[in-house]
Amino acid sequence: MIETKAFSFEMCEPPTLGKFGIKQNMQKQCKEKPYNCQVCDFSCNAKYLLETHIRIHTGEKPYSCELCSSSFKTKSHLKRHIQTHTGEKPYSCQVCDLLCISKTHLDIHMQIHVGDKPFSCEVCSSSFKSKRDLKAHMLKHSHSCEICHLSFTRKAHLMAHARTHTGEKPFSCEMCGSSFSQKPHLKIHMLTHTGDKPYSCEVCGSSFTVKSNLTVHMRIHTGEKPYPCEMCILSFTTRSALKTHVRIHTGDKPHLCEVCGASFSQKSKLQTHMRIHSGEKPYSCEFCDSSFTVKSNLTVHMRKHTGYKPFCCEVCGTAFTEKSSLTKHTRTHTGEKPFSCELCGALFTVKSNLEIHIRKHTGEKPYSCEVCGSSFQTKYVLKEHLQKHTGERPHSCEACNSSFRTKSALKVHVRTHTGEKPYSCHVCGSSFTDQSQVTVHMRRHTGEKHYQCDMCNASFTTKSQLEIHVRTHTGEKPYSCDVCGSSFKTTCHLKAHIRKHTGEKPYCCEACGSSFKTKSSLEVHRRSHREEKPYSCDACEAAYTTKAALEIHMRSHTGEKPYSCEVCHISFSRKDRLKTHILKHTGEKPYSCDMCSSSYRTKSALDTHKRIHSGEKPYSCHVCASAFSVKSNLTLHMRSHTGEKPFLCDVCGTAFARKEHLQKHMHSHTKTDLSQDLRTSGYLPTDINPDQTF
Known part of the structure; x- marks a missing residue:
């Protein structure tokens, strides 16, 4: 035994220590650390340890690898690194044959088999397999944040953490001016300017700026989720994801909005929320003027331009830009409606539809128009309503230049060009361009008429039909022509009227090329090709292509003449004949011949007159080849052959x-x-x- 400064220690193998060894061993026994770092509070008992430590501050790495140019602070680190190239692992486990680079690693590994944790913390009684782990743990007790009481193994880590409270960011980027609280964060940021991504995935080739990101990414390929939730069966690839998930169970929302008091489980969600108050939309689309508060919304939006639809239905093959859209669509196949109304039992596939439905019970209309004060149950309906004030029709048809307030209305309109009718009636097989048309059509089979007129008790299948009908009582004609001032009860009548001024005939017959101002006129015309006359007279065998023509014909049996002249009181069965008759009293002849001074009350009379100039005789007798300019003359002539x-x-x-x-x-x-x-x-x-x- 050697006594030195009242400290005693037991020497091991005294012949091999020498003078330096004895001195160092004495310093260990008495816990003396005479070598202090002038930069930080680090102290040690050996000069070479201090020299190694100082390289942390200077960044000096004097030991370089000849194979890959990597540099290291100590010779032992270089030696261990070279073994990654050579694959050398000289230390073998006798239990499981695991090979280790160093004896220290082998010693730590062996404790897995024996379950031994010989090193205990005197403060909290935690146990560890190695002295190194205990030493790292003990630093947590010595470096604690005074504000939030988090503990850290190193003083430098505590100082970096303290900046999260003070907001200090001493490390600035010289290229863009961005500031950071830690130097490693600045170093990672600089890679965004250089474009350098030194860590590459060997499976898919993806590159990353930080090794930790590559480690997390590799779990996508391996399926590894090392962080399980103790409260449910879910597991996560990262500890931060687990930490965020646990707040679902605990209800913890530590991130508070100082403006409105809303709280969030994640800091990123709070940052996104704050943009609602600031109006900031930092993510802009390169193709259009749209901008977004969240990057994920921009990513989804970009798919509209690129046409990329990564989420595909396994049943029908339909593809979607968002996963949530696929989830909703899948329920159309499964019939699943997980959201139910507690008041009436109605079921819904989407939670938002249930929330809108509940407003029917409560009468809540939270969305108000600032122009006219009207209120609406959904934001979407309010948006459509505002377009009535602005006149905006942002959705245009590429085929005929018609424009619409909503995208869904445009989608239905496009089917008039394509002929697509995806919605069918299961009773009679009729096809329709829109689901709402099927709903209205089904009422013909059921006889259901929900909407009743308070003035005459007439009933209608749709609310819009009732509104139009009520105008026959009130005389209201809210839709006016800007050209001639004529007023109409419905927008479709106004549109058809405007085409008289413009000459537009957007509805074309595929069989003969004839064009028409209205879709109904085209549909009637198509029946002439099919020789279809669906409206038959019950009194005789006459049949007609339109219901209106049948109603006029029925008056020949009933003798009804509802249209009377206010001048001479003569009555007519048809409104157009009354109009023509009134021209006799006024003397007006609005249809003039371009070739002579003749004028006529009706367009048909003018067309017949023009054949005098052109010599056209379009009506020919198939018996004797005689031709006539007027169809009625051909009819009379045919009686000379038939004897009728x-x-x-x-x-x-x-x-x-x-x-x-x-x-x-x-x-x-x-x-x-x-x-x-x-x-x-x-x-x-x-x-x-x-x-x-x-």
């Missing part, structure tokens, strides 16, 4: 081919009846011939 005489005298039974011949014939009966009355009265001699003229 449809006009019959009620007095004598004589038949005539033409109506005017019957009228002339009727005069002969009128004269005979008059002379007979005169003879009977004694005013006329009995020998006078009634046809004699005086």
Whole structure:
């Protein structure tokens, strides 16, 4: 035993220590650390340890690898690094044959088999496999934050942490001016300028600026999720993801908004939320003027331009830009409706639809129009409503330049060009361009008419039909023509009217190329090609292509003439005939011939007149090849071949081919009846011939 400064120690192998060894061993026993770092509080008992430590501050790495140019602070680190090239692992575990680079690693590994943790913390009783782990642990007790009480193994880490409270960012980027609280963060940031990503994935080739990001990325390929949740069965690839997840169970939301008091479980969500108050949208689209508060929203938006749809339905193959859209779509196949209304039991596939539905019960309309004060249950409906005030129609058809307020309306309109009718009636098989049309159509089968008029008790299948009907009582015509001032009850009537001014005929027949102002006119015209006449008369065998034509025909049986002239009180069965008749009183002849001064009350009369100039005779007899400019003349001519005489005298039974011949014939009966009355009265001699003229 050697006694030195009242400290005693037991020497091991005294012949091998020498003078330097004895001195160093004495310093260990008495815990003396005479070598102090002038930069930080580090102290040690050996000069070479201090020299090694100082290289942390100077950045000096004097030991270089000849194979990969990597540099190291100590010779032992270099030696261990070279073994990564040579693959040398000289220390072998006798239990599991694991090979280790150093004896220290082997010693630590062996404790896995024996379960031994011989090093205990005197403060908190934690146990560790190695003295090094205990030493690192003990530093947590010595370096603690006074504000949040977090502990750190190194004083430098505590100082870096303290900057999160003070907001200090002493490390600045010389290229863009960004500041950081820690030097490693600045170093990582600099890689965004250089574009350097030194850590590459061997599986997919992805590159990363930080090794830790590569480590996390590799778990995508391996499927490794080393951080399990103790409260549920979920596992996570990163500790931070687990920490965030645990707050779902605990309800902890430590990040508070100073403006509105909202709290969040993640700092990133708070930062995103703050942009609502600031109006900041830092993520902008390169193709259009759209900007977003969150980068993920920009990523989804960009797929509209690129057409990229990474989420595909395994059942029908439909692809989507967002995973949430695929999830909603999948429920159409499974029939799953996980969200139910507690008041009426209605089921919904999406939670937002349930929230909107509940407002029908509560009557809540949280979205108000600043222009007219109208309130709406959804933000989307308010947005559509505002376009009525602005006149904005942002969605245009590429085929006919028609524009619409909503994208869904444009989508339905495009089907008029493509002929697509994806929605079918399961009762009669009729197809429709829109689901709402099927809903309305089904009421024909059920006879259901929800909407009743308060003035005349008439019922209708849709609310819009009722609103239009009510205008027949009120006389309201809210839609006016800017060109001539004419007013109309519906927008579709106004649109059809405007085409008279513009000459536009957007609806074209595929069979013959004829164009029409309205879709209904085109549909009626198509029946002429199909020889379809779906509206039949119950009184006779007559059939018509339109319901209106049948109603007019029925008046020939009933004798009804609902349209009366206010001047001479003559009545007509058709409104257009009353209009033509009124022109007799006014003397107006609005249709003029371009080639002569003749003018006519009706367009058809003008068209017939023009054939005098052109010599056109479009109506030909298939028997004798005679041609006529007017269809009625052909009809009369055909009776000369068929012998048909449809006009019959009620007095004598004589038949005539033409109506005017019957009228002339009727005069002969009128004269005979008059002379007979005169003879009977004694005013006329009995020998006078009634046809004699005086």
